[in-house]
Amino acid sequence: MVSKLADLNKQQLDLTAKMQPILPYDKKNDRPLFMVLVILAFLATLTLLATASGYRAAASWSHNLQGKLTVQIKPAIEGADSVNPGEAERAKTILSKLEPVALVTILPPEYSKSLLEPWLGDVALPEDLPLPILLDVRLHGGQTLDTKQVVAILSGVGIRADIDDHSQWDEEIKRTISAARVLSYLALGLIIIASIAASIFATRAGLTSQRRLMDVLHQVGAPPSYTARLLSTRFATSGFKAGGIGALAALLVSVFVGMMFSTSGGFSYFLPGLHLSLTDIYLGIAVPSVLALIIAATSWRTVIKTLYSEIYP
Amino acid sequence: MKRMWRSSEKMSRVNIKRQNEHKNTGQHISKTHKNPNINSSPESDANIHFERVGFRYGREGEILSDVSFSLPPGSMTFIIGPSGAGKSTLLKLIYLHMRQSRGHITLFGRDTSQIERKEIPALKRRMGIVLQDFRLIDHLNVYENVALPLRVARSKREDYREDVLGLLKWVGLGSRAHALPPTLSGGEKQRAAIARAVITKPDILIADEPTGNVDADMGRRLIRLFSELNRLGTTTIIATHNTALIPEDANMLSIEHGQVKGNINGEQIG
Numbered sequence: 163m164v165s166k167l168a169d170l171n172k173q174q175l176d177l178t179a180k181m182q183p184i185l186p187y188d189k190k191n192d193r194p195l196f197m198v199l200v201i202l203a204f205l206a207t208l209t210l211l212a213t214a215s216g217y218r219a220a221a222s223w224s225h226n227l228q229g230k231l232t233v234q235i236k237p238a239i240e241g242a243d244s245v246n247p248g249e250a251e252r253a254k255t256i257l258s259k260l261e262p263v264a265l266v267t268i269l270p271p272e273y274s275k276s277l278l279e280p281w282l283g284d285v286a287l288p289e290d291l292p293l294p295i296l297l298d299v300r301l302h303g304g305q306t307l308d309t310k311q312v313v314a315i316l317s318g319v320g321i322r323a324d325i326d327d328h329s330q331w332d333e334e335i336k337r338t339i340s341a342a343r344v345l346s347y348l349a350l351g352l353i354i355i356a357s358i359a360a361s362i363f364a365t366r367a368g369l370t371s372q373r374r375l376m377d378v379l380h381q382v383g384a385p386p387s388y389t390a391r392l393l394s395t396r397f398a399t400s401g402f403k404a405g406g407i408g409a410l411a412a413l414l415v416s417v418f419v420g421m422m423f424s425t426s427g428g429f430s431y432f433l434p435g436l437h438l439s440l441t442d443i444y445l446g447i448a449v450p451s452v453l454a455l456i457i458a459a460t461s462w463r464t465v466i467k468t469l470y471s472e473i474y475p
Numbered sequence: 476m477k478r479m480w481r482s483s484e485k486m487s488r489v490n491i492k493r494q495n496e497h498k499n500t501g502q503h504i505s506k507t508h509k510n511p512n513i514n515s516s517p518e519s520d521a522n523i524h525f526e527r528v529g530f531r532y533g534r535e536g537e538i539l540s541d542v543s544f545s546l547p548p549g550s551m552t553f554i555i556g557p558s559g560a561g562k563s564t565l566l567k568l569i570y571l572h573m574r575q576s577r578g579h580i581t582l583f584g585r586d587t588s589q590i591e592r593k594e595i596p597a598l599k600r601r602m603g604i605v606l607q608d609f610r611l612i613d614h615l616n617v618y619e620n621v622a623l624p625l626r627v628a629r630s631k632r633e634d635y636r637e638d639v640l641g642l643l644k645w646v647g648l649g650s651r652a653h654a655l656p657p658t659l660s661g662g663e664k665q666r667a668a669i670a671r672a673v674i675t676k677p678d679i680l681i682a683d684e685p686t687g688n689v690d691a692d693m694g695r696r697l698i699r700l701f702s703e704l705n706r707l708g709t710t711t712i713i714a715t716h717n718t719a720l721i722p723e724d725a726n727m728l729s730i731e732h733g734q735v736k737g738n739i740n741g742e743q744i745g
Contacts, residue, residue: 182615378611381599382624382671474592
């Protein structure tokens, strides 16, 4: 320390050189806060990415299900083994005549078999296995169909059928996304509270370690706002840097997870993965900015409050 | 020495800024001052008036009791008394570090009990304060320490650069401008602290035991420095327990057992 000071003393006073900041850098004390802020920014960005990605996935699923119905033709007699293919054709003709219906397609037996795969596995099914005949019904844009009425119409001509308009599945998706949204808000709220708490703690620690400097600033007539600006600017800058690192790390993790899913042939529904949208990038930029603002406001308030209670009479 | 200080008279921009603050304070006085007996004319602005002032910490007995005196603008006054007599407390009341428990203190034409907290920094910028422990900032060099009040006042660097260097030469630290405080001797530290206190040409200069950490020779040099500053019109108040350094004809206030006695411009106090 002494040799360092002696070296500094040997230097000529360069009046054009930048003056030392009034508030000294205290890496030893600043580093823990920086690390905490990086982690908080990482978690906040990941939460926001997950929420945005979940919304997009849900919206896509809902959109895909809109205007689609699946009609299942059942054997004419309860307990019968198979469905008469002629009934499927009749049902197609009847359904095609309904005004909201745009297209009716009889799905091949292979499609019905593929629906059993999750339960029975990829094995050759016996030929005489009774399978329902499925009709894929597409409606004109924005149109709906009264499923009970359609069942009644088909029943009236002797065709037993069930109609699935996917509304139950759609509702479940919406409920799941609502629950995910509440959890995301809760997580973000906790992250913000943690950021505020960390900022208050760091500001108080900073005030304690720089108490002598605070006294001198008071002595030379610095208003509390001046001192608060010194500290809050320092913390906000640190928060912005930490937020940037945290957000970037979260985006990279998302891309990495996306790559892992894509190589295994899957899809990461709750992370954008390789498909980062502009919204995801904006979120990545917003997190450090918001974090810096929160920290600036919190540290400003803490300094003003502390100075008025401890230093200014 | 005077010639050097005259160069700092060129601190017109700093002074204009300060004068504007004075004007603003004056405007505020006319609006808020309620005591018609207190003279708030510009001539008596730097007058310090104590009227039956008492001070106590919490429920303890009074450290200062019924203290009354008046220090005219441009005067130089020594406050003497044994350790713990209340010299520092008296100074802290003057430089608005604490508030009195009772009585009235008038400073810059204002009753200090009427001064709001947010007004204190502006009033403090009209005072230079030198404390026994110097209070220099270790990571700033001497030049930066002395320039600190000007940085705080948001003066432009190019406006005060020459003034700071001129003042440093004047206090004998011209060659130590780049030195960091931990490498300075006690006398150098004290002179740097004095330079910082006077860089803004304050109306009032307050020094609490400024010779406490230096040898007798340096003590005498520092007192001469204060006398030079006082001759330039700064109201100067120095608290010291070292009476050997005080000129014979100096104004003196003696504090003992919370009471103040003394002589200001030939007038007996207490």
